[in-house]
Amino acid sequence: MSKLSQRHLLGIKNLTRQDIELIFETADNFKEVINRPIKKVPSLRDVTIANIFFENSTRTRLSFELAEKRLSADVINFSTSNSSVKKGETLLDTVNNILAMKVDMVVMRHASVGAPHFLAKHIKANIVNAGDGTHEHPTQALLDAFSIREKLGGVEGKKIAIIGDILHSRVALSNIFALKKLGAEVMVCGPPTLIPKFISSLGVKVEWEVQKALEWCDVANVLRIQRERQQIKYFPSLREYSLYYGITKKTLDDLKKEIVLMHPGPINRGVELTSDAADSQHSIILDQVENGVAVRMAVLYLLAGAN
Amino acid sequence: MQKKIVLDSQLLDITLNRLCQQLIEAHHDFSETVILGLQPRGIFLAELIHAKLKTLVKKQIPLGYLDATFHRDDFRRRDVPAKASETRIPFAIENKNVVLIDDVLFTGRTVRAALDAMIAFGRPAKVELLVLVDRTSTRDLPISADYVGKHVDTLESQKILVELVAQGHKQNKIWLINKD
Numbered sequence A: 001m002s003k004l005s006q007r008h009l010l011g012i013k014n015l016t017r018q019d020i021e022l023i024f025e026t027a028d029n030f031k032e033v034i035n036r037p038i039k040k041v042p043s044l045r046d047v048t049i050a051n052i053f054f055e056n057s058t059r060t061r062l063s064f065e066l067a068e069k070r071l072s073a074d075v076i077n078f079s080t081s082n083s084s085v086k087k088g089e090t091l092l093d094t095v096n097n098i099l100a101m102k103v104d105m106v107v108m109r110h111a112s113v114g115a116p117h118f119l120a121k122h123i124k125a126n127i128v129n130a131g132d133g134t135h136e137h138p139t140q141a142l143l144d145a146f147s148i149r150e151k152l153g154g155v156e157g158k159k160i161a162i163i164g165d166i167l168h169s170r171v172a173l174s175n176i177f178a179l180k181k182l183g184a185e186v187m188v189c190g191p192p193t194l195i196p197k198f199i200s201s202l203g204v205k206v207e208w209e210v211q212k213a214l215e216w217c218d219v220a221n222v223l224r225i226q227r228e229r230q231q232i233k234y235f236p237s238l239r240e241y242s243l244y245y246g247i248t249k250k251t252l253d254d255l256k257k258e259i260v261l262m263h264p265g266p267i268n269r270g271v272e273l274t275s276d277a278a279d280s281q282h283s284i285i286l287d288q289v290e291n292g293v294a295v296r297m298a299v300l301y302l303l304a305g306a307n
Numbered sequence B: 001m002q003k004k005i006v007l008d009s010q011l012l013d014i015t016l017n018r019l020c021q022q023l024i025e026a027h028h029d030f031s032e033t034v035i036l037g038l039q040p041r042g043i044f045l046a047e048l049i050h051a052k053l054k055t056l057v058k059k060q061i062p063l064g065y066l067d068a069t070f071h072r073d074d075f076r077r078r079d080v081p082a083k084a085s086e087t088r089i090p091f092a093i094e095n096k097n098v099v100l101i102d103d104v105l106f107t108g109r110t111v112r113a114a115l116d117a118m119i120a121f122g123r124p125a126k127v128e129l130l131v132l133v134d135r136t137s138t139r140d141l142p143i144s145a146d147y148v149g150k151h152v153d154t155l156e157s158q159k160i161l162v163e164l165v166a167q168g169h170k171q172n173k174i175w176l177i178n179k180d
Helices: A017-033 A059-070 A091-099 A115-122 A138-152 A170-181 A210-216 A238-245 A249-254 A285-305 B009-027 B042-057 B109-119
Strands: A048-053 A074-079 A105-110 A126-132 A159-163 A185-189 A205-207 A219-222 A260-262 B002-007 B033-038 B063-066 B097-105 B126-136 B147-153 B159-163 B173-178
Touching: A017 A138, A017 A170, A017 A285, A048 A059, A048 A091, A059 A074, A059 A105, A059 A126, A059 A138, A059 A285, A091 A105, A091 A115, A105 A115, A105 A285, A115 A126, A126 A138, A126 A285, A138 A170, A138 A219, A138 A260, A138 A285, A159 A170, A159 A210, A170 A185, A185 A210, A205 A210, A210 A249, A260 A285, B002 B009, B002 B126, B002 B147, B009 B042, B009 B097, B009 B126, B009 B147, B009 B173, B033 B042, B033 B109, B042 B063, B042 B097, B063 B109, B097 B109, B097 B159, B109 B126, B126 B159
Parallel strands: A048 A074, A048 A105, A105 A126, A159 A185, A159 A219, A185 A205, A219 A260, B033 B063, B033 B097, B097 B126, B126 B147
Antiparallel strands: B002 B173, B159 B173
């Protein structure tokens, strides 16, 4: 089959393993395309895509926009800071107005959990979730797993530790779903206050000591402390967090084996990762960014192509 | 379903030898020529011809694979998007003579897409098309092949089935199939 089981990409939770593998195989081909002298293909030339960002984003929005342009789609961008949302327009009204301009696909980021799922029930266009609150960020998880597959030759049986603010992270949840579906072993690691209570019911190991997590894993995916989502204090200070959970190049070099270091960005240098660790040979952070464009091209191509 | 042999193993070999001789006649020592097999099925034929040419001209000839999936004109017009295959062109095609190779020439739409896809890699001096089977009178576009293994008069409802050992079949055989 060369068709996804879904017409929207709302989360990894409702994808099948076959879906994820199809996205990866398609992304392999797009990765070759974006390394050509002419990096553009005409597949989506009759498709219009609206990027609707109700929350800040640099990488994801640029990556989606580039993926859309490499596929020759027409692109319109919308962010709340300069829109009528400030005047009190509802989400559905905003999106319906955009769709009235004959838009075929919507890429949306929203601070509320379930916003893209709500939209999917009310509008016809294909929806790609670019992050909904603390819930899911499916394309990030896909590009993370794709990068692991590229670096280690596969995901099945690999040990992946997700380290940091698991409680507020949509990247963590989507990563857990994706990696489990692909047959990896997953561990989450962070201060007890930043680990959700029933996370082990998703079939992941829980570890509070970062050193043990690093010794266990093949890949460490380090997350940012999301201070914008923290209304109360979960740990005494950033300095203390970085003392106990920060990863340095020395920690990595002192391990008995080679591990791969990942980070979805933006990095708080000196908090979860020191600069020398982020820029070390262990890190595949910039490969993740490159793969992000190829993976998003694959998602858009597969969703747009299935009528 | 009725099946009729168009080319059997022995005839195919003779045909391929003839196609190679025709290529040598036009391209001499292949110093300025590259071969591109069209994905997904043209690559097997391209490999066969490439191997034969190598023994005949005793020289390495660049061989690449070209996939035209993302350049097709039927995207969003079919239920399922076409599955892409690998494109691998590890050499420059700028100012070269390119021989595109596919197994069957039917509507010409794949070749149109392939020409479009190929241009992303540079501007060749000349492009030629080699096909094993040319289905006459079924073309949608003004495209014709420069080297043809066999012309076959077919109806649109019929199908040409190419079975090659390289694709996992027992024998090389080309069939004409009547779909009922």
